[in-house]
Amino acid sequence: xxxxxxxxxxxxxxxxxxxxxxxxxxxxxxxxxxxxxxxxxxxxxxxxxxxxxxxxxxxxxxxxxxxxxxxxxxxxxxxxxxxxxxxxxxxxxxxxxxxxxxxxxxxxxxxxxxxxxxxxxxxxxxxxxxxxxxxxxxxxxxxxxxxxxxxxxxxxxxxxxxxxxxxxxxxxxxxxxxxxxxxxxxxxxxxxxxxx
Amino acid sequence: xxxxxxxxxxxxxxxxxxxxxxxxxxxxxxxxxxxxxxxxxxxxxxxxxxxxxxxxxxxxxxxxxxxxxxxxxxxxxxxxxxxxxxxxxxxxxxxxxxxxxxxxxxxxxxxxxxxxxxxxxxxxxxxxxxxxxxxxxxxxxxxxxxxxxxxxxxxxxxxxxxxxxxxxxxxxxxxxxxxxxxxxxxxxxxxxxxxxxxxxxxxxxxxxxxxxxxxxxxxxxxxxxxxxxxxxxxxxxxxxxxxxxxxxxxxxxxxxxxx
Numbered sequence: 001x002x003x004x005x006x007x008x009x010x011x012x013x014x015x016x017x018x019x020x021x022x023x024x025x026x027x028x029x030x031x032x033x034x035x036x037x038x039x040x041x042x043x044x045x046x047x048x049x050x051x052x053x054x055x056x057x058x059x060x061x062x063x064x065x066x067x068x069x070x071x072x073x074x075x076x077x078x079x080x081x082x083x084x085x086x087x088x089x090x091x092x093x094x095x096x097x098x099x100x101x102x103x104x105x106x107x108x109x110x111x112x113x114x115x116x117x118x119x120x121x122x123x124x125x126x127x128x129x130x131x132x133x134x135x136x137x138x139x140x141x142x143x144x145x146x147x148x149x150x151x152x153x154x155x156x157x158x159x160x161x162x163x164x165x166x167x168x169x170x171x172x173x174x175x176x177x178x179x180x181x182x183x184x185x186x187x188x189x190x191x192x193x194x195x196x
Numbered sequence: 197x198x199x200x201x202x203x204x205x206x207x208x209x210x211x212x213x214x215x216x217x218x219x220x221x222x223x224x225x226x227x228x229x230x231x232x233x234x235x236x237x238x239x240x241x242x243x244x245x246x247x248x249x250x251x252x253x254x255x256x257x258x259x260x261x262x263x264x265x266x267x268x269x270x271x272x273x274x275x276x277x278x279x280x281x282x283x284x285x286x287x288x289x290x291x292x293x294x295x296x297x298x299x300x301x302x303x304x305x306x307x308x309x310x311x312x313x314x315x316x317x318x319x320x321x322x323x324x325x326x327x328x329x330x331x332x333x334x335x336x337x338x339x340x341x342x343x344x345x346x347x348x349x350x351x352x353x354x355x356x357x358x359x360x361x362x363x364x365x366x367x368x369x370x371x372x373x374x375x376x377x378x379x380x381x382x383x384x385x386x387x388x389x390x391x392x393x394x395x396x397x398x399x400x401x402x403x404x405x406x407x408x409x410x411x412x413x414x415x416x417x418x419x420x421x422x423x424x425x426x427x428x429x430x431x432x433x434x435x436x437x438x439x440x441x442x443x444x445x446x447x448x449x450x451x452x453x454x455x
Binding site: 149 | 255340342343344352376378380381382384387389401
């Protein structure tokens with residue numbers, strides 16, 4: 001990205017200087033101004049050289065990602081696709097040591113969900129969503145969240161649903177999960193924590 | 197073709213021998229310990245064992261054939277099971293679809309004998325056929341059968357052509373017509389894919405019984421059809437059971453009593 005910008009600018013500067021040489025000298029102030037502008041661009045550019053996507057890593061009480069960050073950045077599409085075949089087609093949901101599969105999308109979402117200023121989980125249509133923040137920058141578009149849940153469900157305590165409108169939701173304690181009014185209206189009443 | 201089927205039958209027989217050998221050993225130990233225990237107790241311990249056999253890390257085993265037995269003579273409200281199913285899978289969150297377009301994993305079918313006026317209702321979900329027509333017609337391999345006999349859609353491969361919906365004699369599959377939000381984490385679902393009852397794989401893999409079974413007050417029994425000591429096999433052996441449209445010879449994994 002940085003390299004590309006530089007190439008653009010050097011092209012620009014040669015273009016302008018060539019033009020100013022060809023034309024009469026009274027264009028010199030313009031050329032100087034142009035060069036000054038380019039110089040200022042270049043300094044901005046230099047300070048931008050490490051400006052990647054800004055992603056938020058949530059607090060995880062010391063827990064690490066499934067792989068070191070460098071590997072994760074490169075390999076997450078592969079491990080996700082590998083493990084979704086294992087889970088869906090073969091019914092394998094845990095590693096040999098009993099832990100959750102590395103490439104479990106549920107896990108990524110549960111760990112990487114971040115909250116906005118209002119303490120609500122940011123959804124997939126928000127630029128701050130962990131996966132989006134990076135993909136937008138990298139021009140990657142994934143369809144996973146058309147089906148997969150984009151924010152945690154809580155500890156299995158409630159299910160979002162909209163077809164039980166007649167039921168009284170007072171028993172549901174919002175706790176730390178500040179959902180929207182719409183989400184609240186959709187929370188199913190029965191507590192599943194006994195078996196989930 | 198016939199040869200293939202023959203081979204498969206032989207394979208089945210082979211696995212049966214293996215299971216029964218295991219069961220012979222376990223069975224005799226159990227019998228020694230429980231000579232005075234009532235038969236029901238035996239059923240229960242047997243069932244608990246086969247449920248905990250499922251292991252998260254080993255995945256679906258081809259030694260088992262999971263199935264369900266629905267007892268329609270028990271006067272239970274099948275809508276309870278349907279509701280439990282909807283809740284488990286987050287169904288019913290369509291906003292713009294017509295009622296007949298909305299996803300149903302379980303349909304409650306009311307039948308009436310016009311001659312006698314006798315009526316009854318039964319829940320019809322995916323029958324988890326051994327020879328599943330939906331798998332035969334699927335162009336992408338999305339319609340699939342897990343080694344343990346559960347027939348389901350691999351949404352990652354589904355292109356939404358809906359051939360399987362036409363092929364299914366039980367009308368068990370639904371198509372998602374609109375963009376969905378707020379799915380449950382255990383059942384991702386989205387526009388443009390076919391879906392159906394997956395016998396709650398997410399629960400089974402954790403050693404739990406399907407949601408409809410749990411909500412059925414004992415009217416639906418879940419278990420391993422290959423294991424002669426499982427509750428479901430014992431009940432089937434004792435009282436028999438019918439498969440719907442058995443004439444199609446698809447060998448469904450869902451049996452019914454009282455129909």
